Amino acid sequence: MTFLLFLSKKIDRISERIGAWVAWLVLLAVLISSGNAxxxxxxxxxxxxxxxIQWYLFAAVFLLASGYTLLRQEHVKIDVVSGRFSxxxxxxxxxxxxxxxxxxxxxxITKLSMPLVINAYATQExxxxxxxxxxxxxxxxxxxxxxxxxxxxxxxxxxxxxxxxGFIPDPSKKQGAKTxxxxxxxxxxxxxxxxxxxxxxxxxx
Numbered sequence: 001m002t003f004l005l006f007l008s009k010k011i012d013r014i015s016e017r018i019g020a021w022v023a024w025l026v027l028l029a030v031l032i033s034s035g036n037a038x039x040x041x042x043x044x045x046x047x048x049x050x051x052x053i054q055w056y057l058f059a060a061v062f063l064l065a066s067g068y069t070l071l072r073q074e075h076v077k078i079d080v081v082s083g084r085f086s087x088x089x090x091x092x093x094x095x096x097x098x099x100x101x102x103x104x105x106x107x108x109i110t111k112l113s114m115p116l117v118i119n120a121y122a123t124q125e126x127x128x129x130x131x132x133x134x135x136x137x138x139x140x141x142x143x144x145x146x147x148x149x150x151x152x153x154x155x156x157x158x159x160x161x162x163x164x165x166g167f168i169p170d171p172s173k174k175q176g177a178k179t180x181x182x183x184x185x186x187x188x189x190x191x192x193x194x195x196x197x198x199x200x201x202x203x204x205x
Contacts, residue, residue, distance in 0.1 A: 001167055004158045011155040012071055018148065019068030022061055029057040048129040056138045063145025067152035073172060087170060091160045094172060098157045106150035113142045 036050040069075055082090050119125075120136035127133055159171035 001162055001165065005162055005167065008155040008158040008162075011151050015067045015071045015148070015152050015155075019065055019071070022065045022068070025057050025061050029054050029061070032057070048127070048131045049133055052127055052129070052133045056133070056141075059138055059141050063141045064148060066145050067148035070149065070152045070156060087172075088164065090172065091163055091170075095157060095160050098153050098160075102153045103150055103157075106146040106153065110143045110146040110150070113139070113146070117143060 032050060033054055036046060036054075039050075040046040082093050085093070117136055117139045120134075120139050125135040127135060156171065159168060162168045163171055
């Protein structure tokens with residue numbers, strides 16, 4: 001189990017780095033979209049390549065960050081149902097979901113999409129739109145994203161088995177930064193506390 005946990009940490013680190021790198025693609029997509037809009041409105045110039053690269057970047061963010069999203073426990077879950085069970089039962093539900101659904105799904109999609117990628121690369125398939133881009137890079141994002149998702153799913157499986165054996169704390173807790181809602185709630189709480197302290201200070205005077 002020690003080696004598996006070491007492997008899990010390595011996979012988590014890879015997902016973290018990819019997630020940090022992919023975040024920059026969002027900024028790039030915004031800049032390209034803004035530049036394209038300015039060129040079209042100000043100079044009446046545009047190209048389908050600018051539109052398609054935005055779609056490519058969106059696909060890259062969605063697919064390449066799937067493992068990172070799983071690491072951060074941000075995928076959609078049926079918490080309204082699983083929340084009724086004990087923590088060990090919830091972990092077992094996660095294990096069954098990973099083994100029966102997630103890993104097979106990622107493997108099947110990877111297997112089915114690889115011929116499409118290989119064919120698009122061999123034929124140098126290009127978009128049918130005028131000025132469009134080559135297709136194989138965006139096709140390749142699908143198996144790449146599924147491989148990253150499968151890797152992170154394997155890491156999550158290791159951590160959940162380790163938790164059941166008492167090696168690590170609960171791995172299903174969400175990681176990372178606070179949500180905007182949590183930050184806003186904390187801000188309101190701090191503001192209320194400060195107002196109370198000011199009122200108490202004024203009453204003493």
